Amino acid sequence: MSIIDKLMVKPWIADQGALEEQNGFAQPAKKIALWIFLAVVSVLFSLFISAYFMRMELADWRPLADPGLLWINTALLIVSSVALQWARVSADRGQFSGLKFGLLIAGAATLAFLAGQYVAWQQLIALGYFASSNPANAFYYLLTGLHGLHLLGGLVVWGMTTNKLMGGSQVDEVRVTVELCAIYWHFLLLVWLILFGLLLAT
Amino acid sequence: MTDTTPADVGFAPPAEVEEVELYHAKSWITKYVFSQDAKVIAIQYSATAIAVGMVGLVLSWLMRLQLGFPETFSFIDAADYYQFITMHGMIMVIYLLTALFLGGFGNYLIPLMIGARDMVFPYMNMLSYWVYLLAVLLLMASYFVPGGPTGAGWTLYPPQSILPGTPGHEWGIILMLVSLVLFIVGFTMGGLNYVVTVLQARTRGMTLMRLPLTVWGIFIATILALLAFPALLVGGVMLLLDRVLSTSFFMPSIVLMGESLDYGGGTPILFQHLFWFFGHPEVYIVGLPAFGIVSDLLSVHARRNIFGYRMMVWALIAIGGLSFVVWAHHMYVSGMNPYFGFFFATTTLIIAVPTALKVYNWVLTLWRGNIRLTIPMLFAIGFIFTFINGGITGLFLGNVVVDVPLSDTMFVVAHFHMVMGVAPLLVIFGAIYHWYPKITGRMLNETLGQFHFWITFVGAYSIFFPLHYLGFLGVPRRYYEIGETAFIPASAQSLNAFVTVVTLIVGFAQLVFFYNLFRSLTKGEPAGDNPWQATTLEWQTSETPPGHGNFGDELPVVYRWAYDYSVPGAVDDFIPQNKAPDETTGRSEPT
Ligand code: HEM
């Protein structure tokens, strides 16, 4: 039944909307929670980006330089996303080694990305792009910082999962978590691509 | 209506609900302090919210003392007054009402009403409470920092909120913003829990349209909150950076005492958009749970099925959706494009349609009901009156031409106190009288309850009704002192004094309520499992108060909606949701 049909049921008639085969979605609760969380994060970034556009219209906006390093960082984040996808597929197939390497590469690439972002900050500061000197700079630090924070949060889960796996857990025990990590990373990659595009375009 | 045989509906397919791994508390600390049981977390949330609400209440007395008897109290100066206003507004809206409805009632009622053993993520649920507590403590800490709490008004509009001249611009505003950010983080953890629990953990047979309206109200409100709080987060974080790092997201160039500040080029209007994109849905975040709860109170205590159940659900959804496109009706005087004003006035009037529909359905539920004037019922009826009153003044203010002269007067204060202050509070009181027997196993005292209801209801009207009139006279809001004006007659002052006296009386009368709460813990009449003869699952538990895991060994199976009251031909005037069709002779009657 589609959601609309469900909402059309007349519940006072006993056999309408009787015992359903199944309540809710045929997905683990954690996954539903992740999707809802991603919706919340999307709203968060969309609002920041709307604010960005509104603020950009004003006279004092001066775009900042685009550090070349950002291209490398982007590549690193893509690598981590792909590696996690690999881990996810390996976990589905029950392959321990693929799962392990996927996770390790993803973690390393993500850490490298974060380090790269930090270096890019330093470069911009060295060039005199301070947060307080122009709103374009302030938005840059704010948005990249927020994106980095989300990745850090992801890394906590990544760390616990990897730890569990190294501690001798079965592939099956971490399968769902790895899948969720992969989805989360893809999402954050998408967010980064949008932010990066925004930076290049404005 | 077709006859149903047990064969059609009595069959229960095997549970597809994921078995939640119930956590078991090992020590006293994990059982009552760092508990992961939603019922304990609910009590913690409620107790904290009510405690901080008392601070908000005392602040309102202080404000009223000043307004009623200006130049009398040397310990209240203008800066204090602004701090009272700000802290009072923020505490009441966010730290009391939002936390109590969602964290308190949500945690207690969702698992019990949908037939689940607990929330789906108990650990995160626990974390949610502790982050909330931290947010409250930080907010309270602002009383102890140099400069005191912020006095920027609960709307925290820049530029004034972070500039010298506004009390608390040193530390108060920082603590306020950090506390809000924490609140949002904590709420998001809880909110994900409530939503996913409703979606995934319903017991067998509990289809969406068999959910009690209480659950629907809390569910939709939680979704609203999840999507609206990010706007406050965005505005708050940017304001914080403007304050701490001297960025200029919102700050225009400013010359202060002859010196030009580092700020420049920003636009305060941007903050207003962000704030109200959160702020208007916030009204419904406290409104929708109240709507849901009051529907159930009316139905139970009038022994009638709720009138137009489906419409009630659809209206909740419609109001939730529409509440995101009306925000700028708070900005008619901020200098917007007039066409925007027209757009937002229109959406504001449209949202009145599903809202009015709900009011009709409440009244029609009472119509020819077998009304039992219990204390919860009194509060529910009180809510209908107050809500209609506040809703109608809302229609006034929704129109640009009416709002412009009334904006920033006491009329606005009267309007929003009626609609989002008093109305939800009446529901909260009603709900406490209604569910206290389940939570504690004992009834609250009826006589004290009668006294509490009448003094609160009549008192609230005596306090806020005159404010409409003062608003028409032109008495401005957020004024420490009006002094002599050409247009406000001296009699306004007598009215103000009257309001203040009533406020104090009503405020102290709440002690009766607290006395009742504590006394009844031990002295109240034993309640039994289902004192109100209600149909919903929380009343069908084998123990009262419900034990760990809520429902003994087996989860209940649901066979009917939540509103089988006074079903023709049935033995009792109510049929619990988990009663199988072959156990009863009656059938329900469509509306
Ligand atoms: C206990 C009864 C209450 C009394 C006597 C009371 C009284 C007041 C007073 C005197 C003001 C300041 C008016 C002004 O000078 O502008 C005020 C402001 C306010 N109150 Fe209440 N209030 C009460 C309960 C509540 C509740 C339950 C809410 C929850 C929605 C609430 C929300 C607010 C808000 C949002 C403001 C505006 C703050 C601002 O202007 O920044 N109040 N209240």
Ligand SMILES: [Cu+2]
């Ligand atoms: Cu509004």
